[in-house]
Amino acid sequence: MCIDFIIQFIVAMIATLGFAIVFTAPKAELLFCGLSGAIGWIFYSVIATVLEAPTLGNVVGALFLTVFSRSLAVNRKNPVTIYLITGIFPLVPGAGIYYTSYYLIMNDMDMFSSYGLSTIKTAGAIVMGIILGMAFPQSWFNKVFAPSCHKS
């Protein structure tokens, strides 16, 4: 189980890193982009499998991802967008979109509505997570994560 999560963490990191290159993240930030994606995914994955609560997992994953991105943004003096946008990719309901359209075509309306609703729920959960993460005052991040040269 534990090894499974470690593998997932590494795969999520590499996959996010790949997408960070696609969206032309600066070279020096690529590793951090990958890390933010992996952190979002691992919180989601652990909560989804251990507590069997995927929606809560999405909220918590997005929340930690946002907080981590904002800390990095302050510490590395870059816009938070860079880390947040690449990091959100593992959480985005790509599978949900696929299954929803698949069951619509199969004319299986029960499965279609169940997957459609769960996709909307996932998107809503990510929104909640980001909103919660953005709600912390910027001054907290400035105090804790400012580059060390500003501390005496």
Place this chain on the structure above:
Amino acid sequence: MNDTKKVLSFAVELGDILLRNGAEVYRVEDSVLAILNAYEITDCDVYVLSNGIFASADEVTEHASSMIRHVPMYPMQLARIAAINTLCRDVCSKKISLEDAWIRLNHCKSIPAYPLPILIIATAIGCGGFAYLYGGTPLDALIATFVGAVLRLFLHFESKTAHSKTITNVLASMVISIVAIIFYIIGIPTHYDKVIIGGIMPLVPGIPITNSIRDFINGDYLSGSIRLIDALLTAFCIAVGVGIIITIVQLGGF
């Protein structure tokens, strides 16, 4: 200050590049205002939409100046946003003159994307990784890697034609599904659904959704709605593209 117009055109050009490369509305407004203030123009207004910038400065004086920009949506270039962010910091701390700032802005504008071979490898690895994360076997991930490479090549050639984004998305997801299902049909024991899910990840509208949420949080409801509709439309296009191919396969009885 007599160079209101110069400063304003610099500030708006900087905002234009930020917006064009996928920054959120709040950041653009903030940067333009900060630059105007840095050059001691305090009587100014900036209004930014997801595809337009409206700015005016020194309305009541004889140097009154205003600008409107239409900014079409472009593929995201995070490196440019980061570079302009640094430039904006330097301008605001009054380290550089306006002329130097223009030179650096032009430099930021031309930061290139990564070369095509690297993009192909990156997309391939990304697709493979996500196919595995969404419950695929390592074999599925391997095939999704191949699908990702094909997808990037397709997008590269597609970007040279003048097709709209809608058609590009539908065609791209059709290509993904065709390649994934061909592997399934020739007898390789894959789960083609997992391969397709990995393959569509580069198309999935993660960026518009994230930006839309952030616009909503900052109270830019109009820009947020525009980007949300963009995201929903993209998701719909992907569903249509995948759907067409699966329907054909089902009717063909494979």
